[in-house]
Amino acid sequence: MTDSIQKYEQKHLDGVITKVQEAIAKSSKDAKKAETDSKSIDKNFSNEVRINTSTYSGMMDTAISVRQQQQLLSERQNSWQHASQQLNVLKRLEKRPYFARIDFHEAGEKSDETIYIGLGSFSDTPDHFLIYDWRAPISSVYYDGELGNVSYETPDGTQEVDVKLKRQFTIEDGKIVTVFDTNETIGDQMLLKALGNSSDTKMKSIVSTIQKEQNKIIRDTHSDLLFVQGAAGSGKTAAILQRVAYLLYRYRGNLTASQVIMFSPNQIFNDYVDQVLPELGEHNMVQMTYYQFTKRRIPNMEVETLQQRFESRTDSVSKKIRTLENSLVYFDAVTKYAEHLGSADMKFRNLMFHDKPFASQEKIQGIYYGYNENYRLGNRLDATKEALLKSLNSRIGSEVRSKWAEQAVQSLNHEDLEKLYGGEPKEFDDSDKEFKFLARKLVIQALQPVRNAIVHNRFLNINAQYVHFLRSVPHLINLEKAGLTQADWQTYVEEVVASLKNHAISLNNTSAYLYLYDLIVGKKDERDMRYVFIDEIQDYTAFQLAYLKYNYPRAKFTLLGDLNQSIYSNESTSTLLAELSTMFDKEKTRVIQLEKSYRSTQQITDFTKEILKNGEAIEAFHREGDLPVVSVKPSFDLAVKRVQAQMSQNQKDGESTAIIGKSVAECQKITEGLRNQGERVTLIKTENQRLAEGVVVVPSYLAKGLEFDAVIVWDASDAMYHDEDERQLLYTICSRAMHRLTIVATEKMSRLLDRIDSSLYKLD
Ligand SMILES: Nc1ncnc2c1ncn2[C@@H]1O[C@H](COP(=O)(O)OP(=O)(O)OP(=O)(O)O)[C@@H](O)[C@H]1O
Numbered sequence: 001m002t003d004s005i006q007k008y009e010q011k012h013l014d015g016v017i018t019k020v021q022e023a024i025a026k027s028s029k030d031a032k033k034a035e036t037d038s039k040s041i042d043k044n045f046s047n048e049v050r051i052n053t054s055t056y057s058g059m060m061d062t063a064i065s066v067r068q069q070q071q072l073l074s075e076r077q078n079s080w081q082h083a084s085q086q087l088n089v090l091k092r093l094e095k096r097p098y099f100a101r102i103d104f105h106e107a108g109e110k111s112d113e114t115i116y117i118g119l120g121s122f123s124d125t126p127d128h129f130l131i132y133d134w135r136a137p138i139s140s141v142y143y144d145g146e147l148g149n150v151s152y153e154t155p156d157g158t159q160e161v162d163v164k165l166k167r168q169f170t171i172e173d174g175k176i177v178t179v180f181d182t183n184e185t186i187g188d189q190m191l192l193k194a195l196g197n198s199s200d201t202k203m204k205s206i207v208s209t210i211q212k213e214q215n216k217i218i219r220d221t222h223s224d225l226l227f228v229q230g231a232a233g234s235g236k237t238a239a240i241l242q243r244v245a246y247l248l249y250r251y252r253g254n255l256t257a258s259q260v261i262m263f264s265p266n267q268i269f270n271d272y273v274d275q276v277l278p279e280l281g282e283h284n285m286v287q288m289t290y291y292q293f294t295k296r297r298i299p300n301m302e303v304e305t306l307q308q309r310f311e312s313r314t315d316s317v318s319k320k321i322r323t324l325e326n327s328l329v330y331f332d333a334v335t336k337y338a339e340h341l342g343s344a345d346m347k348f349r350n351l352m353f354h355d356k357p358f359a360s361q362e363k364i365q366g367i368y369y370g371y372n373e374n375y376r377l378g379n380r381l382d383a384t385k386e387a388l389l390k391s392l393n394s395r396i397g398s399e400v401r402s403k404w405a406e407q408a409v410q411s412l413n414h415e416d417l418e419k420l421y422g423g424e425p426k427e428f429d430d431s432d433k434e435f436k437f438l439a440r441k442l443v444i445q446a447l448q449p450v451r452n453a454i455v456h457n458r459f460l461n462i463n464a465q466y467v468h469f470l471r472s473v474p475h476l477i478n479l480e481k482a483g484l485t486q487a488d489w490q491t492y493v494e495e496v497v498a499s500l501k502n503h504a505i506s507l508n509n510t511s512a513y514l515y516l517y518d519l520i521v522g523k524k525d526e527r528d529m530r531y532v533f534i535d536e537i538q539d540y541t542a543f544q545l546a547y548l549k550y551n552y553p554r555a556k557f558t559l560l561g562d563l564n565q566s567i568y569s570n571e572s573t574s575t576l577l578a579e580l581s582t583m584f585d586k587e588k589t590r591v592i593q594l595e596k597s598y599r600s601t602q603q604i605t606d607f608t609k610e611i612l613k614n615g616e617a618i619e620a621f622h623r624e625g626d627l628p629v630v631s632v633k634p635s636f637d638l639a640v641k642r643v644q645a646q647m648s649q650n651q652k653d654g655e656s657t658a659i660i661g662k663s664v665a666e667c668q669k670i671t672e673g674l675r676n677q678g679e680r681v682t683l684i685k686t687e688n689q690r691l692a693e694g695v696v697v698v699p700s701y702l703a704k705g706l707e708f709d710a711v712i713v714w715d716a717s718d719a720m721y722h723d724e725d726e727r728q729l730l731y732t733i734c735s736r737a738m739h740r741l742t743i744v745a746t747e748k749m750s751r752l753l754d755r756i757d758s759s760l761y762k763l764d
Pocket of ligand 1: 191194195204206209210211214230231232233234235236237238239562565598599704705706707735
């Protein structure tokens with residue numbers, strides 16, 4: 001780029017920065033003023049507010065005056081919040097106001113227009129924008145097209161412009177470091193630079209280098225289901241985080257971050273991505289794992305953890321049972337079973353009072369089925385509760401006259417009496433009235449647990465109901481079609497019953513259990529949630545997705561995944577896509593395929609995609625690095641030494657290292673081996689840990705979605721990986737590496753690597 005352009009742009013930049021600084025000065029003043037104002041309102045509160053409670057109109061005056069002060073205070077606080085938010089954006093812009101410029105000509109306009117694009121918009125006068133937000137409609141042109149005619153979407157429809165120039169900047173602390181013009185979508189040069197950076201414990205935003213395909217994902221507003229299938233490292237996660245920021249901008253005022261929820265594979269991942277939105281000036285959305293989503297609703301049960309799910313090796317019958325439970329057929333069976341409960345088979349518990357049934361199961365059943373068949377389950381339950389509460393209220397009178405109440409009143413001591421009177425001395429006409437007052441209070445207290453049990457549905461016997469559902473499955477589903485016999489199923493049901501007794505439940509059963517419960521109580525679903533994002537969709541089952549859809553009926557779904565990265569090899573994902581397509585309206589479904597992989601060097605991507613049998617579609621981004629190294633050592637000790645040598649090499653080269661093992665047990669072995677040699681490493685055993693600086697040892701299922709400068713695959717021996725269905729797991733592990741990949745094995749290399757051409761790696 002010529003010096004004159006650089007000079008010209010630096011001058012322009014200086015001008016913009018001066019204006020931003022002026023705005024900062026003004027905004028700081030505004031923020032200070034709003035802050036002092038609200039403080040002084042607070043201080044003057046007692047002086048200003050006239051407290052007069054002697055007359056009715058005096059009380060009204062006081063209330064109005066308090067209300068006025070409160071209103072003033074909240075207005076000031078709002079303007080203070082607004083001013084300090086504004087200030088934050090401006091401070092960010094001061095360092096790096098923008099990253100791109102486009103010149104274009106809009107049909108019907110006399111002259112060309114030039115705009116600069118940055119993290120937020122900035123104008124010096126109301127209609128004069130010096131910087132456009134990257135999410136503004138026109139900014140799309142920068143990401144979408146080459147030079148020439150390009151169209152872009154606005155809330156009013158499609159517009160077309162003739163793009164004449166696209167210029168990119170790297171700006172650091174107010175100085176232009178590089179500037180170049182490009183006629184490609186986003187020049188490779190800038191992307192190369194971004195991708196060459198080291199990994200971090202926190203993911204970063206990608207707004208200056210969003211790719212065309214990713215831009216489609218980010219700006220989609222039409223689809224009810226947006227399904228993104230993308231290779232490892234193709235930027236699925238990056239794209240959806242920018243998508244959340246985009247949606248919050250596009251629907252500002254109508255959409256808040258609390259109406260957006262993201263389901264992520266594990267807690268470490270949540271932690272990894274939690275800086276992206278704040279970096280973009282937005283609040284984080286709600287983030288949860290599926291485990292957390294279910295676990296919070298059944299705190300008394302041990303729900304199967306990620307580790308248990310990953311490590312459960314199953315025989316062929318259990319595999320078939322899992323496949324069945326994961327399916328939509330099973331989801332429909334729960335729905336059908338619940339419909340049947342409208343006419344029979346609801347299981348209740350006695351509601352007990354003083355060791356006797358206040359309402360027996362039979363009585364409750366009578367009430368429940370006393371309503372006509374048009375009642376839906378939820379309404380039936382509500383009506384039953386109402387009837388039970390009514391009968392509870394009418395019970396108060398008879399209990400007041402009971403022997404136990406009389407005795408209870410007589411044995412009240414002074415302190416108890418004080419409590420019952422609520423601290424205020426009471427005058428009674430006669431002792432009979434006083435007795436009745438006290439007895440009534442005592443009876444209401446004594447009946448409170450029954451009232452709570454009614455209000456909280458404790459008269460439902462949900463465990464027995466669930467087991468009854470399981471026993472009914474052979475009538476609801478053709479087991480033979482699932483390759484199962486009645487006896488297989490019965491044995492399985494007995495296992496579930498035994499584990500429920502121990503308060504333990506598998507993740508599959510948890511979903512069905514909760515869905516059944518929701519259908520029975522007519523759960524008020526979370527209608528407020530507008531966007532649901534699910535990352536690593538291949539690790540979900542069709543049942544879970546259907547259940548999430550049932551929970552968020554008004555939300556639009558964005559699902560991201562890579563069918564090549566299904567790590568739960570005991571579960572089949574092949575049918576997931578087919579089942580998914582039946583859940584959403586085809587007209588409102590959009591599928592986007594991302595084939596280019598940005599995370600890893602060309603050498604690493606070329607190697608890892610060969611692990612898969614159908615990996616041809618994955619395209620490497622041209623970023624050069626070393627060939628992956630495969631190192632097979634004859635013993636554990638020598639293999640540990642090899643890992644050690646690699647760790648110190650990586651450290652010398654400034655590459656942060658993750659050692660990824662298959663399971664926690666493998667990770668423990670290598671950690672111990674290394675510690676015995678005096679190495680310091682952090683072992684990540686559970687998803688509640690945080691990623692630490694330095695070398696980390698991580699089991700495969702917790703490394704999902706993450707990336708590291710250098711990865712050492714621990715023990716890729718044949719003994720460890722030999723089943724065909726473990727290819728995807730090995731692929732997932734290897735594809736975590738950005739710049740360097742070392743595969744260490746003991747005795748014999750895994751046969752899953754046999755098919756890789758020897759020119760794609762180095763043996764040592
Ligand atoms: N347009 C882009 N500009 C700069 N960096 C990008 C871009 N797209 C992706 N990346 C980077 O590539 C890496 C991989 O992206 P990301 O983690 O989003 O991929 P993914 O598809 O979710 O991968 P996986 O399925 O393996 O978890 C990240 O470091 C991300 O910042």
